[in-house]
Amino acid sequence: xxxxxxxPDAFLGxxxxxxxxxxxxxxxxxxxxxxxxxxxxxxxxxxxxIVEGLTLLAARPKVGNTWMALEIAIAVATGGNCLGELQxxxxxxxxxxxxxxxxxxxRRTTKLLGAHKADWPHIATYHKWPRADQGGADALRKWMxxxxxxxxxxxxxxxxxxxxxxxxxxxYELDYEAVAQLQSIAAENAGLAIIVVHHLxxxxxxxxxxxxxxxxxxTNAAADAIVILHKTAQGMSLxxxxxxxxxxxxxxxxxxxxxxxxxxxxxxxxxxSEDQQAILYLLRKEGELxxxxxxxxxxxxxxxxxxxxxxxxxxxxxxxxKYGRYAPATP
Numbered sequence: 001x002x003x004x005x006x007x008p009d010a011f012l013g014x015x016x017x018x019x020x021x022x023x024x025x026x027x028x029x030x031x032x033x034x035x036x037x038x039x040x041x042x043x044x045x046x047x048x049x050i051v052e053g054l055t056l057l058a059a060r061p062k063v064g065n066t067w068m069a070l071e072i073a074i075a076v077a078t079g080g081n082c083l084g085e086l087q088x089x090x091x092x093x094x095x096x097x098x099x100x101x102x103x104x105x106x107r108r109t110t111k112l113l114g115a116h117k118a119d120w121p122h123i124a125t126y127h128k129w130p131r132a133d134q135g136g137a138d139a140l141r142k143w144m145x146x147x148x149x150x151x152x153x154x155x156x157x158x159x160x161x162x163x164x165x166x167x168x169x170x171x172y173e174l175d176y177e178a179v180a181q182l183q184s185i186a187a188e189n190a191g192l193a194i195i196v197v198h199h200l201x202x203x204x205x206x207x208x209x210x211x212x213x214x215x216x217x218x219t220n221a222a223a224d225a226i227v228i229l230h231k232t233a234q235g236m237s238l239x240x241x242x243x244x245x246x247x248x249x250x251x252x253x254x255x256x257x258x259x260x261x262x263x264x265x266x267x268x269x270x271x272x273s274e275d276q277q278a279i280l281y282l283l284r285k286e287g288e289l290x291x292x293x294x295x296x297x298x299x300x301x302x303x304x305x306x307x308x309x310x311x312x313x314x315x316x317x318x319x320x321x322k323y324g325r326y327a328p329a330t331p
Contacts, residue, residue, distance in 0.1 A: 045193040047086040053224030054183040077121035084262040091151025098160035111259040133163035156197040176218030288327040
């Protein structure tokens with residue numbers, strides 16, 4: 001037991017004063033100094049979907065994640081909206097469209113903006129860029145020095161930017177390094193968001209949707225946020241998990257005419273609303289049904305249908321003319 005009070009200038013009770021090392025290789029600080037430190041708020045580049053740092057945007061091939069990334073990029077470049085009513089912070093944009101060419105980029109942008117729009121936004125676009133291990137990461141760092149007003153960098157796709165893995169081999173370290181190089185660039189530049197377009201594995205089985213991201217767990221571990229665009233039994237979902245912001249789970253839809261995505265709302269709320277509408281439609285068509293028959297006709301679990309029927313009964317839109325049977329309150 002200590003007999004004398006501890007010297008506040010002593011570090012760990014050994015009479016040593018801790019002085020952070022600033023030699024460029026060590027970035028230490030005293031945790032106590034954080035108590036009253038004030039940091040700028042986290043930059044929301046595209047609402048709660050894309051914030052500063054590195055976001056891995058993953059989907060199955062041809063689902064539409066490139067369309068989503070380009071829509072967000074255009075909205076950031078113009079300070080407009082994306083995914084419906086999601087407001088974006090305006091800033092310069094660098095888009096590495098490594099799977100596309102000028103013809104395809106023109107077609108995509110025309111779809112999003114319309115052929116008769118007088119002015120298109122200024123977005124620095126590259127279809128060729130060195131891989132990370134061949135100077136690509138250093139080139140991005142230099143870009144940020146030359147264009148510090150850049151608020152968004154899109155890398156589409158990770159497989160075209162990262163160092164290739166040896167044939168037939170995957171390792172946690174290689175996957176982690178592939179994302180960590182880009183994450184460190186985002187961390188070095190306050191207010192910068194980097195979207196890395198990636199793919200989901202062919203098999204989407206698993207308890208956690210994040211397990212569907214292609215590669216080892218190292219891919220997920222290095223990212224600041226992971227946003228997954230995937231199909232559920234009720235439609236498309238945009239699910240996100242982050243180190244810095246709350247979990248998101250949105251219902252979204254893709255307009256094939258405009259090639260734009262739109263957030264419909266919280267997935268649970270949208271799904272509940274859709275289930276209730278489906279139940280009402282079925283009852284108005286059939287007149288009177290049992291719980292089992294409703295669940296079978298809608299391909300829903302009986303527990304789900306029972307919950308929604310309870311809400312419809314409470315709202316007075318469904319009645320029980322007989323025990324165990326349901327009917328619409330009005331024909």
